[in-house]
Amino acid sequence: MTGDTGNTGDTGISGVLETLRRSITDGEHHVRQQIEADMGAQFGRYVEIGLALREACERRDWHDTVIGRLKPYRRMIIGDLPAGVQRHGLLPPWSPQQRAQMGHRRLEQIPDSELEQWLIDDGRLIYGEFKPQELHNYFTVIAPYLKPGSAMIDLGSGLGKVVLSAALALPFATCTGVELLPYRHAMAQQRCDALLAAGAAALAALPSLPARDTPLPLPYGMQADAAHLLDLRQRVRFIHGDLFDADVSQAGLVFMYSTCFAPLMERIGDKLARELPQGCLVSTTTFPLNHPGLREVAQFQSGTVAWTTVFLYERSGALADLPPAPSAYMYEPPADRWEQAVRQQLAALTA
Numbered sequence: 001m002t003g004d005t006g007n008t009g010d011t012g013i014s015g016v017l018e019t020l021r022r023s024i025t026d027g028e029h030h031v032r033q034q035i036e037a038d039m040g041a042q043f044g045r046y047v048e049i050g051l052a053l054r055e056a057c058e059r060r061d062w063h064d065t066v067i068g069r070l071k072p073y074r075r076m077i078i079g080d081l082p083a084g085v086q087r088h089g090l091l092p093p094w095s096p097q098q099r100a101q102m103g104h105r106r107l108e109q110i111p112d113s114e115l116e117q118w119l120i121d122d123g124r125l126i127y128g129e130f131k132p133q134e135l136h137n138y139f140t141v142i143a144p145y146l147k148p149g150s151a152m153i154d155l156g157s158g159l160g161k162v163v164l165s166a167a168l169a170l171p172f173a174t175c176t177g178v179e180l181l182p183y184r185h186a187m188a189q190q191r192c193d194a195l196l197a198a199g200a201a202a203l204a205a206l207p208s209l210p211a212r213d214t215p216l217p218l219p220y221g222m223q224a225d226a227a228h229l230l231d232l233r234q235r236v237r238f239i240h241g242d243l244f245d246a247d248v249s250q251a252g253l254v255f256m257y258s259t260c261f262a263p264l265m266e267r268i269g270d271k272l273a274r275e276l277p278q279g280c281l282v283s284t285t286t287f288p289l290n291h292p293g294l295r296e297v298a299q300f301q302s303g304t305v306a307w308t309t310v311f312l313y314e315r316s317g318a319l320a321d322l323p324p325a326p327s328a329y330m331y332e333p334p335a336d337r338w339e340q341a342v343r344q345q346l347a348a349l350t351a
């Protein structure tokens with residue numbers, strides 16, 4: 001995280017807040033780090049299957065097989081060919097010989113059920129985040145729903161932009177990010193450390209440290225006091241882990257940029273309905289949470305807050321023994337069109 005840490009014109013604590021807010025820059029175009037050998041069993045399986053698929057994609061005589069294996073699961077693929085097998089994917093550049101030495105299977109030895117799970121994992125590891133204007137729009141529309149002093153959690157927090165921005169701009173007691181991929185978690189932690197260091201330096205440069213109860217107007221029409229900034233270090237936390245293991249029992253707002261989470265939405269809805277306190281807000285992008293324990297309070301159509309739809313829910317009501325939620329998939333590309341697009345992309349891969 002670098003960016004504009006220049007003078008905002010306000011030399012007081014409001015100026016410090018504004019300077020820090022402006023220093024949080026986009027992470028969308030960060031350099032993706034490939035998965036490494038020592039990242040544990042979960043990623044080991046991801047690498048094994050991904051490389052088997054990529055090896056088949058890179059051989060013309062295997063293209064029909066690849067298409068035949070993927071076609072039944074095409075609704076799970078974001079785009080045409082899965083991101084993981086493309087050149088910008090997260091898979092390491094191991095050769096077929098290296099793979100064979102490690103005892104990796106070939107595509108024909110991998111059952112459909114494992115391939116299906118691989119496609120789910122591959123999709124959810126795709127990176128995306130709100131552009132600055134979209135995040136501003138998002139904070140504007142959710143501010144009226146927030147309870148000052150509550151806890152915010154970003155499930156799948158990536159490089160930490162939403163967590164850090166929310167901790168500065170909104171009166172949350174704490175903001176926590178939970179991220180599965182180690183390198184993204186590490187980058188979020190680095191960005192956080194840089195922000196805290198810049199904050200400490202800017203506060204130290206003030207003529208005197210403000211009293212904790214000095215009023216501090218926040219953007220989006222909300223109020224805080226100087227403790228909001230003085231305690232920034234205690235208010236922000238990044239956890240390396242799986243969102244399904246996250247403790248959400250004290251949350252006031254759960255944020256998810258869920259645009260790549262389609263196959264996970266039912267499981268996420270179930271976890272949240274069971275574990276959230278009553279009244280907790282949940283927001284998702286692109287995919288709804290069709291769970292009876294989550295009441296929709298607002299829906300912001302694509303093109304209003306962000307390029308995609310934003311849904312806002314509230315945990316409400318007793319957990320009844322209700323039928324499972326309908327599938328969150330919204331779209332399955334027509335088989336012919338999908339196959340044509342994949343053939344073109346496979347040809348480009350082998351060119």
Ligand SMILES: C[S@@+](CC[C@H](N)C(=O)[O-])C[C@H]1O[C@@H](n2cnc3c(N)ncnc32)[C@H](O)[C@@H]1O
Pocket residue numbers: 124125126127128129130154155156157158159160161162178179180181184241242243244256257258259260
């Ligand atoms: C679309 S990005 C959003 C990043 C961030 N929330 C933002 O809006 O700036 C989704 C993130 O979720 C992470 N992710 C996927 N599955 C996860 C899981 N089971 N637990 C935690 N994080 C996960 C991905 O690695 C990715 O960084």
